[in-house]
Each structure stands twice: as C-alpha cells, then as structure tokens.
Amino acid sequence: MKENSKTKDFYGRDFIVTKDVLIPRPETEQLIDMALDLSGKPYLPGVKPNKRVLPENPVILDVGTGSGCIAITLALELKEAKVYATDISGPALKIAQKNAQNLHASIITIISYLLEKVKDSTLPTPDIIVANLPYVDEAWPWLDKKALEKEPSIALYAKDHGLALIKELIAEASTIKTPYLILEADPCQHKSIEHYAKNNKYILQKTTGYILYFKNKDAI
Ligand SMILES: C[S@@+](CC[C@H](N)C(=O)[O-])C[C@H]1O[C@@H](n2cnc3c(N)ncnc32)[C@H](O)[C@@H]1O
Secondary structure, three states: OOOEEEEEEEEEEEEEEEOOOOOOEEEEEEEHHHHHHHHHHHOOOOOOOOOOOOOOOOOOEEEOOOOHHHHHHHHHHHOOHHHHEEOOHHHHHHHHHHHHOOOOOOOEEEEEOHHHHHHOOOOOOOOOOEOOOOOOOOOOOOOOOOHHHHOOHHHOOOOOOOOOHHHHHHHHHHHHHEEEEEEOOOHHHHHHHHHHHHHOEEEEEEOOOEEEEEEOOOOO
C-alpha cells in the first residue's frame, strides 16, 4: 500500500482512503441499512425484512460518493441494482473507482456538481438518490476542527448552517421527480431539512441516527 493511503472498514469491507476523500463514518452505515430495508432485504440477523418499495432492478444514484463506500456497498449488497456515483472531485472519483475495482463492484462514476451532469445525460431518472453530502457548519461551537484537518474541506463544510448542498440537492431531485431520497445530516439539522423537503414535495418517512428517508408525494 502507498504511504499516503490507508484502509477503513465500512459495512464489513476495507476501503482505501487518501487525503482526497472523507474517511467513511460508522453513522453512514445506517444509510445502507435504510436502503436495504427499502429493497426488502434483511439487514440485521433475525430481523424480518419490510415489504420492498423500490423496483426489482432499481437505479440508485449516490451523490458525493467520495471513497465510493455507499455506492460500492449498495452495488455489492443489491446485485440487481444499477448504481451511479457522482462527485465534484476528480481525485475522489479516482479513489472510488480503485475501491470498486478492488472490491469487484460495478458502479458508474460521473464527475458532476450535484445533479448537473446527471440532468444533461441520458441516465435514467434514479429510483432513489442517496447522499452523504458535506453538512458541517464551520460555526458550530462544539466543532473540533483539528480532528478534521486531515480530510478535504470540500468533503466536510457547507454554507447556510451546513445545509446549502443538501437543500440544493433536494430541490434538484424534486425537479427530476426522483421518488425516494435517503440523506445523512447532523441530527440538529433534521427539523430544518424536513421542513425544506416538505416544501419540495418530499415527505419524511423515517429517521434513524443521522439518516433521513423521504418519499416524493407526486412521484409515487
Ligand atoms: C461528506 S463526504 C461523503 C463521502 C462518502 N459518500 C461517505 O459517505 O463517506 C461528501 C462528498 O461530497 C463531495 N461534494 C462536495 N460538494 C459537492 C457538490 N457540489 N457536488 C457533488 N459532490 C460534492 C465531496 O467531494 C465529498 O467527496
């Protein structure tokens, strides 16, 4: 392994991480659980899976893929899905591609500012958008900036109290009528996100830890 890269476990698999990507966090694993639940897949031993709400061969789009941990895990756990992964950072997408190759996962990577390139392309409308976008507010008094200094700022911080990119994504997803959204944000931001999403046709269905799951009231 190269000196400036290491690996981090995410959902039982090792992902290469470098200075160009966020180190996958344990709280993001609940986003995977939520997506598997919507696919009618058991995600905890002994727990009966819920009824499938996603189509049999879902198109999944992971926005802000970073190391690719979300997209790759979903591609491996849901073999029947077609998984797209976008990021604004070219170096991050290279790491995502490397991880996909190492873990034998099939994902399609696209460099894009949120859904910009997705809207321009021939890509089918995603059945579900999953995203762990930057949501850290630099003004949070409890923020330990020192602990985060090894990770890229573009992967961490967002304007408008950390909500700028999440709000933009919700509005764009609504424009292309994506039926389902699963987002990660700090629990202190959930109420504001729920309110904004509702004004953009997304009704909150469930929250677990850092994760919010929405359904578009017009698309289903
Ligand atoms: C919090 S990290 C999450 C990485 C990975 N999905 C994970 O959960 O570990 C956010 C990612 O979003 C990307 N990003 C930041 N702004 C973006 C934008 N406007 N459009 C697309 N991706 C963006 C960053 O480059 C970074 O890789």
